[in-house]
Amino acid sequence: MSLNTAVHRICDTYDSQHSLDVAYLKHALETGLSGTSETVVEYERCIAEFYAYPHSLTVSSGTSSVAVALKAFDFDPGDEIIVPPTCPICTIFPILMHGLKPIFVDVLPDSFGLNPVELEKAVTPRTRAVIEVPMWGYPTQADRLRQCTNTFRIPLVMDLAHCHLTKLNNKWLADFGQVACFSTHESKFITTGEGGFVLTHDECLYDRMLSYSRFGNLDGKNVGVNFKLNGLQAAIGIARMGAVMKHREVRLTNRKYILDNISNPEVRELPIVEGGSINGYALLLQATRSDGRRLVEYMWNCGIPSDIRKYDNQPLYNYPLLAAYERACPNATKLLRSLTTIPLHPDLTRQELEQIIEAINAYET
Numbered sequence: 001m002s003l004n005t006a007v008h009r010i011c012d013t014y015d016s017q018h019s020l021d022v023a024y025l026k027h028a029l030e031t032g033l034s035g036t037s038e039t040v041v042e043y044e045r046c047i048a049e050f051y052a053y054p055h056s057l058t059v060s061s062g063t064s065s066v067a068v069a070l071k072a073f074d075f076d077p078g079d080e081i082i083v084p085p086t087c088p089i090c091t092i093f094p095i096l097m098h099g100l101k102p103i104f105v106d107v108l109p110d111s112f113g114l115n116p117v118e119l120e121k122a123v124t125p126r127t128r129a130v131i132e133v134p135m136w137g138y139p140t141q142a143d144r145l146r147q148c149t150n151t152f153r154i155p156l157v158m159d160l161a162h163c164h165l166t167k168l169n170n171k172w173l174a175d176f177g178q179v180a181c182f183s184t185h186e187s188k189f190i191t192t193g194e195g196g197f198v199l200t201h202d203e204c205l206y207d208r209m210l211s212y213s214r215f216g217n218l219d220g221k222n223v224g225v226n227f228k229l230n231g232l233q234a235a236i237g238i239a240r241m242g243a244v245m246k247h248r249e250v251r252l253t254n255r256k257y258i259l260d261n262i263s264n265p266e267v268r269e270l271p272i273v274e275g276g277s278i279n280g281y282a283l284l285l286q287a288t289r290s291d292g293r294r295l296v297e298y299m300w301n302c303g304i305p306s307d308i309r310k311y312d313n314q315p316l317y318n319y320p321l322l323a324a325y326e327r328a329c330p331n332a333t334k335l336l337r338s339l340t341t342i343p344l345h346p347d348l349t350r351q352e353l354e355q356i357i358e359a360i361n362a363y364e365t
């Protein structure tokens with residue numbers, strides 16, 4: 001398919017997308033707007049059906065999806081949660097909020113996936129969960145990680161805020177965790193404005209998460225909060241879920257177009273793990289010979305935004321708030337310092353894609 005065809009298809013998608021959005025919003029207005037309305041139930045059914053799960057649970061944000069996922073398991077204040085230092089700080093706040101301690105474990109070389117050997121060294125009797133956070137739509141070796149967490153009988157939570165539709169060995173990345181978390185914030189793969197959801201195959205974990213996010217079922221036995229998504233957000237969610245495969249295709253077409261037209265030995269795409277398939281959330285470019293921060297600044301000066309710039313390409317323990325949890329993670333440091341992210345979203349015009357290609361090809365060290 002040529003890029004023009006792709007762009008026309010986006011326009012088609014967008015026109016029909018707009019009418020679909022409006023139709024579902026109207027239905028929500030007529031049938032109820034709360035987090036327990038018909039539209040929310042229907043959106044949860046859509047997600048569950050798409051991912052082939054018995055249920056999905058919608059929540060108010062990706063951050064609340066992580067908070068809810070942790071509450072699926074028992075813990076005491078001061079217990080430990082293993083996380084990679086390459087994730088966004090958003091994943092850490094729910095850990096702190098529950099009075100838990102983040103334990104930073106290094107990633108594998110050129111990967112956002114936790115290194116099982118390092119993980120083994122970090123496990124203690126107080127470890128309550130491991131959170132894997134694959135970034136920008138690139139899969140990690142979650143199959144191996146799950147084997148490892150199974151050995152220690154520690155639950156694996158997949159924070160898939162970036163990895164809606166990402167696969168490994170032809171399975172959803174979600175399938176490798178006991179619980180998987182998603183964000184549908186405006187900046188993520190698909191959007192409900194603000195919002196998120198969790199998936200699990202385990203009925204008992206589902207009940208615990210449902211209860212926590214809905215006031216402990218109001219029975220006064222367990223603590224709960226209100227993390228519900230509302231009917232208007234769910235209406236947009238239903239409308240967008242219907243186009244999600246097309247949306248991925250456009251993103252992947254944009255990626256292919258960029259990769260087919262760049263020829264600069266200074267950069268390469270971050271390697272995709274064997275058996276993995278990406279979702280086109282962003283293109284991860286790695287500087288092969290120079291400091292990636294130079295590449296990030298260069299692209300920025302060419303008018304091309306880089307998501308990774310938000311983090312200043314550093315591991316999380318460099319933030320003042322998290323300095324107390326520092327554990328040297330050389331692979332994480334090296335990886336973050338080597339990358340820039342290139343947008344692939346469906347609103348990109350042909351001209352913008354050409355501008356990206358031109359900028360990459362002109363990069364010199």
Ligand SMILES: *Cc1c(COP(=O)(O)O)cnc(C)c1O
Binds near residue numbers: 064087088161196
């Ligand atoms: C964005 C993001 C979150 C937080 O999601 P919100 O919907 O913005 O609360 C959590 N984890 C990861 C990996 C994210 O990228």
